Structures are given as C-alpha cells and as structure tokens.
Amino acid sequence: MKHRSINRCRLDRYHRLLRSVFARYGMFVARQPLPFVIIPTLVAALLAMGMIRLHEETSREYLFTPTNGRAKDERNVEARLFFMNDTQEFDGLRLPNFGRFVHLIIIPKMPSLKTVIQEDVMTEIIRLADFVKNYSSPLPYQQVCAVKEGQCVHDSLLQLIYSNRSRYLQRNFTFPVTESDTGDFLFLGNNLGGLEYEYHTPNDIVSAAAAKIEFWLRDTKDSKKWEEEVLDHLKNFDSDIIDFKPSTSQAIDTEMAALTKDAIPLVSISFTLLITFVVVSLLMLDWVRTKPMIGQLGVLSPGLAVAATIGFLSAIGVDFCNVVASMPFLIMGIGVDDMFIIIEAYRHTKPEDTVETRMNHTFVEAAVSITITSITDFLGFAIGAITFFPSVQLFCIYTSVAVIFDYILQITLFAAFMAYDARREDANRHAVTMQVVLPKSESDTKSRTYRICCSGGVKKDGKIVAEQEEHLAVKVIGQFYGPFLVKKPVKVAIMVVFAIYIAVSVYGCTRVKEGLELKNLARDDSDTHIYFDRQNEFFVEYGLQVMFMKTEPVDYWDETVQSDIDSAITDLINTKYVGAASPRKVTWWLHDFLDFMKKTQGQRAASVDKNMAMNILHIFLKHPFYKQYQLDIQFNNDETSIKATRFFIQTNNLTDANLERGMMTTFRDIAERHGLVAYHPAFIFYDQYTAVLPNTLQNIGIALITMLIVAILIIPHPLCAFIIVLAILSIDLGVIGIMQFWDVNLDSISMINIILCIGFSVDFCAHITYAFMVSKFNTRDERAVDALCQLGYPIMQGAVSTTLGVLPLAFSNTYIFRSFFKTLFLVISLGFLHGMVVLPVVMSLIGPTEKTKPVVDSSGTRVEISGPNFDLTYANKIGSAEELEDRRV
Known part of the structure; x- marks a missing residue:
C-alpha cells in the first residue's frame, strides 16, 4: 500500500x-x-x-449578591460597634439591615382624587393603618411591633397624623422636614411622593400623589409569621377611595419561591x-x-x-x-x-x-x-x-x-x-407498525394507500433493490445553498455585513447597563412588583440615608479632628448625589452637641477639657430631643472616652442603577480619604454593580482559554481551534452588545446566559469546523460545502428545537425567565448564523486544507462538488482514491 x-x-x-x-x-x-x-x-x-x-x-x-461583597464586611463592622435593641430603642434609620417590616404605598383610587392630602383620603389611610394594627394572629400587633420608649414605632407620617389630625388635614406643615406637636423633627421625604409645591413657599405642599406608611416589627419568629399572615388579612380591606400595594421584608423571597x-x-x-x-x-x-x-x-x-x-x-x-x-x-x-x-x-x-x-x-x-x-x-x-x-x-x-x-x-x-x-x-420494517414492507420501487402492484402509507426502504428479502435518497433539506443545502455561499461576491457581501455586525456589537457593549433591580425578582403582576414600580415613580426624590462610621478613637474636642470630619461632610454634600436633598442633609450628633454646649455652657468644645466635655455629652444624650444619638456613639467600658461614632448623609434622585453605583463608589472613596467607613444595607445589593462585569469578563477569559486547549487537543488542526475561539468571542460580543437594545441589563441572570454563549457557540462552531477538517474533499470551497451537507441540517434542527424549548419562557410574567429567553435566543440566532454562514465562508477563505488525493469515481475521474449540479448522494457513494486503495488492500 x-x-x-x-x-x-x-x-x-x-x-x-x-x-x-x-x-x-x-x-x-x-x-x-x-x-x-x-x-x-x-x-x-x-x-x-x-x-x-x-x-x-x-x-x-x-x-x-457577591459572596465577597465589601458591604457585607461593612455590615459586620456596624453590627460589632453599634447594637440596637428592637424591643426598647428601635430606630429604622440605624438598622444594620433592612429589618422586618410591612410597608404600604397608597394612591387615590377615584380619578377625581388626585392627591392623598385631603380629608377623605387621609381618613381612609388612618382606617387602613388601624386595620393593620388590629390584626392579632398569631399575636397582637403590640407584641410583634418594634418598640421605642415603650411604644410601637410609627413612621413620620403616622406619627404626625396621630399627634394632630386636624393640623395635617389643613396642610399646616413644612416638607420634607416638619416639627410635630411634641417638638420632634420628622422627615417626610420617604412618606409622601409625587409632590407639588406653592411657588412662594417651596416647603408648603399643594398635593401629593402617593403616601407610604410603614410598620416596623421585631426580628423574631412570631413577627415573621405575623408578617406573612397579615398580607392575607389585608385582602379583606375594601375601599372605594384608596388603592394600596404592600411589600414586606420577605416579599421578594416569597416571590422567588413562587x-x-x-x-x-x-x-x-x-x-x-x-x-x-x-x-x-x-x-x-x-x-x-x-x-x-x-x-x-x-x-x-x-x-x-x-x-x-x-x-x-x-x-x-x-x-x-x-x-x-x-x-x-x-x-x-x-x-x-x-x-x-x-x-x-x-x-x-x-x-x-x-x-x-x-x-x-x-x-x-x-x-x-x-x-x-x-x-x-x-x-x-x-x-x-x-x-x-x-x-x-x-x-x-x-x-x-x-x-x-x-x-x-x-x-x-x-x-x-x-x-x-x-x-x-x-x-x-415500517417505522410505526413494525411490519416488513416493500420499497417504493417494488410496490407498483400494491394499492395507492400502501404505496403512500406503507412502502419504503431499499431492501427486499435482505438485498438492496433501490437507491437511498437523501433528505430534501440536505439536498437543498448541498445543491443550492452551499455552492451559492462559496461564490466570491457572496463571500465579500457576508464579510461586509459581518464587519457591520461587529461594529454594532462593540457600540452596544459601550452602553451596557449593570445590575439586577429587586422588582425583577418578582412576577410582573404581583403586588410586590407593583409596589416597587410605585416606589420608583413617586419616591426617588429622597433616597438613602447613608451611614459613615469613625471606627477608631479620636479626640472629638480637637478642632483639627472636627475640621477633618467637616471636610468629609462638605465633600459628600457637594456631590451630585446629595445636592439640595433636604434642609437636614446631615444627621450628626457632634453638630448638635456643639450647639448644645454653646447654648448651655456658653463656650466652645475646644475650650474645655476632655472630662468636662464627656460629662456634658452624657447630659446632652439624656435630653429628649437628642436621645436618638445614643445609638450613634460607642463608649469604652467606663464611658470616659468614645470608641466609635457615626453620622448620616441624605441622598436624593437616585433614579437608576448607574447613579446608585456611582453614589456608592464615590461615597466610599471620600470616606476612605478621611478615615471613615461608608455603609447602607442597600450597598449589599449595589455591590453587584461593581462585581458583575469583572466576574463576567473573568469567566469569558478563562472559558476561552479552556475552549482553545480542548479544541487543539481534539480537533486535528490548531488553526481550526483558534477560529472556533474567535467565533465564540464574536458571538459573546454580539450577545452582550445587542442585549442592551433589548432592555436586558448585565446582571447575575444575564451573566448565566453569557456563560451559555460559550457552550452553545462551541456547539454551532465546532460541528461545522470538525466536519470541514474530516471532509474527504480537496479545496477549501469543496470542504466548506461538504461540511454544510454533513451537518447543516442537524444544526438547523438543533437551533429550531432549542428555540422552541425556551420559547415558553418568552411569555412568562417574570423578568428572570424572559431575560433567559432573550439572551438565549440571541445566542442561538448568532451561533446559528456563525455556524451556517460566517464560519463556512471563513473556512473557505483561510481554513486548512489536507493534502489528500482528489475525490474520484470508479473510472478514476475527479468529481467536482462546486456549482449548482453537485449531487450529494453521488458524492456519498464514492470515496477518495486513498479510500479506494485501502479497500482494495
């Protein structure tokens, strides 16, 4: 041989x-x-x-949320330094997490009622609040509510209403900060939304499109059960005046289970x-x-x-x-x-x-x-x-x-x-009845029904008596589509379109939006999803109150220390995330303490020694107006010095994920420069904004290298392996870029689907490339057409079947499933186009060619496969000269 x-x-x-x-x-x-x-x-x-x-x-x-999220470490710092007992001294602002709660966003139901600030609506809101508080299963509300000074904690709006209802109905208060009849300053920015003001008195409200009332609970098993069951209780509240949507601390988790x-x-x-x-x-x-x-x-x-x-x-x-x-x-x-x-x-x-x-x-x-x-x-x-x-x-x-x-x-x-x-x-045998049947060519004497419904195959009595016909789709690919694809003008056109595709994909990648909104974890028609929609519509003007902690002992009576902290506060206030958010942008005990000392002692803190300042501070913290600051100062064991303190900055107009991420990273940078730690429970979720892109790029990079190694080991040519990896990269680029035009953010859900890109890209690309390499034909064009003939139809079947498999997700009422469908549809579509269009053209241009002998028929005549007259069935029946020689041997 x-x-x-x-x-x-x-x-x-x-x-x-x-x-x-x-x-x-x-x-x-x-x-x-x-x-x-x-x-x-x-x-x-x-x-x-x-x-x-x-x-x-x-x-x-x-x-x-990322397991290595920075905010989780910041929360541990807060929990270690500042403890709060929710049965004695609860304060929602100072929670280390989101706490346990039931929140209700309320809007007028009747078209004629355009504001919640009118007597009919407010009366219904009061009735709704009482309806919630009167629920007593498994325990009365008074035994599960968070407590401060022996009383269930009310939010600012309910506290204002219960203290003087007639004053509220007359709109005799300022916004967003007002003073209650008890002398407390109440922040209403999180309780009233969709506001209109009097032009000559900006702090006086003309109307408010929505109101939010909040019920804070203790962190116990009984409270958790009460929170779960009160939602069913709320379904029994009927009103022609107001419409409300609830949310609880467990609402998203419950929705996810559903x-x-x-x-x-x-x-x-x-x-x-x-x-x-x-x-x-x-x-x-x-x-x-x-x-x-x-x-x-x-x-x-x-x-x-x-x-x-x-x-x-x-x-x-x-x-x-x-x-x-x-x-x-x-x-x-x-x-x-x-x-x-x-x-x-x-x-x-x-x-x-x-x-x-x-x-x-x-x-x-x-x-x-x-x-x-x-x-x-x-x-x-x-x-x-x-x-x-x-x-x-x-x-x-x-x-x-x-x-x-x-x-x-x-x-x-x-x-x-x-x-x-x-x-x-x-x-x-027949594929359904399993009975032995005759080939079509041998069933002329049979009935028409037999020829149509029963005949088939190529054997009779164990002998070949008929030619085997190829599937119609394979014939079309071999005789028309493949030869058309390898024509030079078609190749040029495809490469031009491919270049445009790459440009559009790159542009889309520059517009990537990161982050998963909490509402997208709930079903579209759920109360929780509607609640978050109303939250985003009416309550974005006043955002988070971010905590800043000083975690090491310093001499707060020293003017240099005060100046450094004031400098940090000034830097924070001057960012676009604070602006003119509120007359009380800063909640900082030291400012009020210095005013208190000046008023009561007639002197500045820097002019007194530490012992006197500490004595005055203890008096200050017992004052009814300043008791809240007890939760913001951590003393040493004998309470003679301060170990750690914190203050809060009010943000505003955080209307999208980019602003939320920008605020968090900016505040953290400023805090680090001044020896502070910035934290809010929402930062735990905002950390995804900073982690999702690096994680995605890391996974893509490692996967591409791995795919390259595997392809080089198994596919018999290194160039083919590199072409596969480049095709995978092209598909990933297209999916990430195009999904931005289809309202899909880069988040942990789409990250999954981008990982899918790699697997599905390999499926589409490796099959065609492998078929190209093992083809018996000689020229690149011939091998490209042969690869399409061999695997083009099953690739089409696979693309359609996978699309049908995930198609029901497109009609889901959940973002997670719809996002999965959208990105997977992009993966399948782009992978199919790469496998059936781009890769055959690329392989026909630069693909490796084996130095095999030409395909010949039994007489030794070379068989061409390019052109419209290519017959796949005939080509399959013959082999290369090499194969014929092997058979003879």
Whole structure:
C-alpha cells in the first residue's frame, strides 16, 4: 500500500484515538443494546429519587449578591460597634439591615382624587393603618411591633397624623422636614411622593400623589409569621377611595419561591413543542427510513438527565433555586441537538452495510462531535461556577452535571434505541407498525394507500433493490445553498455585513447597563412588583440615608479632628448625589452637641477639657430631643472616652442603577480619604454593580482559554481551534452588545446566559469546523460545502428545537425567565448564523486544507462538488482514491 501523504498535526493522535474507541463502541452497542437500555434507565431513576431531599434557597441576598461583597464586611463592622435593641430603642434609620417590616404605598383610587392630602383620603389611610394594627394572629400587633420608649414605632407620617389630625388635614406643615406637636423633627421625604409645591413657599405642599406608611416589627419568629399572615388579612380591606400595594421584608423571597412553581407548566409546554418539532423534522415519505418514533425516544434522554441531576445534587445537599428552574429548558435543547447529530450521521451511512458497521460509522462521526461539544459545555459551566454570585454558581453546577448525564445517556440509552431502530430499518420494517414492507420501487402492484402509507426502504428479502435518497433539506443545502455561499461576491457581501455586525456589537457593549433591580425578582403582576414600580415613580426624590462610621478613637474636642470630619461632610454634600436633598442633609450628633454646649455652657468644645466635655455629652444624650444619638456613639467600658461614632448623609434622585453605583463608589472613596467607613444595607445589593462585569469578563477569559486547549487537543488542526475561539468571542460580543437594545441589563441572570454563549457557540462552531477538517474533499470551497451537507441540517434542527424549548419562557410574567429567553435566543440566532454562514465562508477563505488525493469515481475521474449540479448522494457513494486503495488492500 502506498504511503499516505496526509500532512496532519501531531495533535491528531487524540482525534484518531477517539474515533477508534467510538468505532468499537458503536459496534458493541449494536450487538448488545439491551443492557444499554436497562442499566442507564434504572440508574437515572434511582438518582431522580434524591429529589425527595430537595431544598430550595430563596434568600435574595444570598443568591444575588457577591459572596465577597465589601458591604457585607461593612455590615459586620456596624453590627460589632453599634447594637440596637428592637424591643426598647428601635430606630429604622440605624438598622444594620433592612429589618422586618410591612410597608404600604397608597394612591387615590377615584380619578377625581388626585392627591392623598385631603380629608377623605387621609381618613381612609388612618382606617387602613388601624386595620393593620388590629390584626392579632398569631399575636397582637403590640407584641410583634418594634418598640421605642415603650411604644410601637410609627413612621413620620403616622406619627404626625396621630399627634394632630386636624393640623395635617389643613396642610399646616413644612416638607420634607416638619416639627410635630411634641417638638420632634420628622422627615417626610420617604412618606409622601409625587409632590407639588406653592411657588412662594417651596416647603408648603399643594398635593401629593402617593403616601407610604410603614410598620416596623421585631426580628423574631412570631413577627415573621405575623408578617406573612397579615398580607392575607389585608385582602379583606375594601375601599372605594384608596388603592394600596404592600411589600414586606420577605416579599421578594416569597416571590422567588413562587417562580419555581410557575416554571412547571412552562416545562410541560416546552416538552410538548419539542416532541412535536422532533417528530415533524424527522418525518420522511419513506416509511422505513423515517424516524418519528426514535425522535420521541430521543427526547427521553435529556429528560432523564434533568431528573437525575436534580435528584443527585439534592441528595448530596446542593441547594436548588429559582434560576436553576431554567436549566431543564437548556438541557432539553442540548440533548435534542445531540440526537439530531447522531441521527444525521446514521443517515449518511451505507444501507448495504451491516447494522454493526453502520453503527460503527455513526459513532465515528457523531460521537466524536458531541464529545467535543459536551466537554466544552461542561467546562464552560464548570468555569462559570467559580463566580462570586451563588445563583450563578448553583445554575452552573446543576447545568454542568446535567450536561454530563445527558452525554452519558446519549451514548448509552439513545445509542441502544438507535441500534434497535437500525435493526428495524435493516429488516425493512415500517417505522410505526413494525411490519416488513416493500420499497417504493417494488410496490407498483400494491394499492395507492400502501404505496403512500406503507412502502419504503431499499431492501427486499435482505438485498438492496433501490437507491437511498437523501433528505430534501440536505439536498437543498448541498445543491443550492452551499455552492451559492462559496461564490466570491457572496463571500465579500457576508464579510461586509459581518464587519457591520461587529461594529454594532462593540457600540452596544459601550452602553451596557449593570445590575439586577429587586422588582425583577418578582412576577410582573404581583403586588410586590407593583409596589416597587410605585416606589420608583413617586419616591426617588429622597433616597438613602447613608451611614459613615469613625471606627477608631479620636479626640472629638480637637478642632483639627472636627475640621477633618467637616471636610468629609462638605465633600459628600457637594456631590451630585446629595445636592439640595433636604434642609437636614446631615444627621450628626457632634453638630448638635456643639450647639448644645454653646447654648448651655456658653463656650466652645475646644475650650474645655476632655472630662468636662464627656460629662456634658452624657447630659446632652439624656435630653429628649437628642436621645436618638445614643445609638450613634460607642463608649469604652467606663464611658470616659468614645470608641466609635457615626453620622448620616441624605441622598436624593437616585433614579437608576448607574447613579446608585456611582453614589456608592464615590461615597466610599471620600470616606476612605478621611478615615471613615461608608455603609447602607442597600450597598449589599449595589455591590453587584461593581462585581458583575469583572466576574463576567473573568469567566469569558478563562472559558476561552479552556475552549482553545480542548479544541487543539481534539480537533486535528490548531488553526481550526483558534477560529472556533474567535467565533465564540464574536458571538459573546454580539450577545452582550445587542442585549442592551433589548432592555436586558448585565446582571447575575444575564451573566448565566453569557456563560451559555460559550457552550452553545462551541456547539454551532465546532460541528461545522470538525466536519470541514474530516471532509474527504480537496479545496477549501469543496470542504466548506461538504461540511454544510454533513451537518447543516442537524444544526438547523438543533437551533429550531432549542428555540422552541425556551420559547415558553418568552411569555412568562417574570423578568428572570424572559431575560433567559432573550439572551438565549440571541445566542442561538448568532451561533446559528456563525455556524451556517460566517464560519463556512471563513473556512473557505483561510481554513486548512489536507493534502489528500482528489475525490474520484470508479473510472478514476475527479468529481467536482462546486456549482449548482453537485449531487450529494453521488458524492456519498464514492470515496477518495486513498479510500479506494485501502479497500482494495
């Protein structure tokens, strides 16, 4: 035999080893398919039983904030230095977290009532507040409410109303800070929204479109239960005058738990759509070679993989969460895609060969291809699990395990189904009735009904008696689409359009919006979502009151220390995040203490010694107007010096995520320069704004390097591996850029989908590239067309099936599921276009060519595949001169 003149890369050894292993494996499954049906099914069923231990995590803080978030350390500092007893000295401003609460946003229901500041509306608000406070299950409100000075804490609006109702109804107060009848200064900025003012007296309100009342609770189990049950109680409140929407400290967590239940009917719809599409796409007029039944069985493998994954991970203690509920849609799409690859590879085998030989050839081509994509899918999700967002970690853990289970079931369970189906086809049995039938060419004497509904195949009495026809879609690709795509003018046009696509994607990336809004964790039609909409509409003028802590002892009576802190306060006030937010922008005990000392002692703090200043400070903190500051000063054990203190800055007009992030980072920078620590409970969620982009870029970078290594090891040419990585990068760029035009932010949800980009990009790109490399043809154009002929149709089937699999999510009333659909749709669309359009053109321009001998027919005449007259069926029947020589030997 002649020496083969094939110039292969040394790395081809891994590729050839895989082909050799799967060739033997395919033949083994063909001989003994039964164990490959029974064992994988039983194992998957046993693993699925672990779902009885499933635990769903619903904490929004745990799932959607970075585990290494800076604000969590800042909260620990606050909790260590400043303790507050919610049964004695509660103050909502000084909470280390969001606390336990029930909040109600109220608007007038009747069109004629345009303001809450009128007697009818305020009377209803008072009735609503009493309705809440009178609820007594499981305990009376007085036993679960947060307490200050022996009384349940009221927010500023309720405190003002209860102190002097007639004065309020006459609008005889200032805004946003007013003085109550008891002499307390009350901040109303968080209680009244949508305001209009008198032009000559800006602090006097003409109207307010909305009001918010707040009920603060103790942090106990009884309070938690009361909070849960009072929502049902509120459904019994009926009013023709006001409309209200509630929110509680557990509302988002409750909504997140409901999302998983909402996903169950969507999975059913997805499964139905997939089954329908698989059956239709595998139908042929040939009733022996058609494969609707095997297609239905093919959907079983990813379904079992999903069940086994959830059961296995639940059994070993891995939490489930609502984001993971999107995983079945994805795995069903991946599994069906693999099934199409296997079926198409089988269709390209020769019917005259034995079942063992056909399964050998099927697995040589298909199993290697799906092995590459399964490995890269698994690694892509495994890499995604190193992120600092637990929701992303859990999704990636579940999905990576499901990818492996699906792969195992595809090459065992579905391979066995294929072996049985191959035996049926070899016996020329009908795909539905299983009866032996005649080929169409041999059924002329039969009835018309028989010829249409029963005939098919190419064998009669075990002998080939007819030609095997290719699927219509494959013919169209081979004879029309492929040759058209490799024409020079078409290539130029595609490259121009591709350059425009890259430019638009880059522009979109510059407009990326980061962060996940809390309302997007709730269903669109839920009270919680509407509450947050009203919050954003009416209550953005006055934002957070951010805490600044001095955590080390300093001499506060020293004018240098005072000057440094005042300088920090001035820097903070002069930012765009404070401005003219309120007449009382700063809540700082030292300012009031210095005024108190001047008024009561007639001297400045710097002119007295430390002991006298400390004595006056204790007197100051016992004054009724200044008791609140007791929570802002941490003394040493004998109360002779100050260990730590804090003050608060009122922000305003934080209308979007960019402003929230900018405020947090700016305040932190200013605080660091002056030896302070900036903190607010909302910072724990704002930390996602600073973490999501670095985490996304990190995952993409690591994944691209990993994909490159895997591709180089398995695909027999380094250039192909680099082309695949560049294609993945192009798809990622397009998804991130285009999703900005579709109202999808870069957050922990879309981060998951960007990780998906890598897996799906490999699926689309690796199949075509691999087919290009193993093609028997000579020129780049010929190999590109051959790759499209071999795998173009299953790629189309995979793209459509995956889209149908996730299509039900598009109609979900939840941002999480809709965002998943949007980004996955972009991934599939861009991946499909890269695999079916861009990559074939690129490979036809710069792809590697093997120095193989030309494809010839039996007479030794070279066969051309370019041009409209290319016949794929004919090309499949012949081989290269090299193959013919091998056969002769």
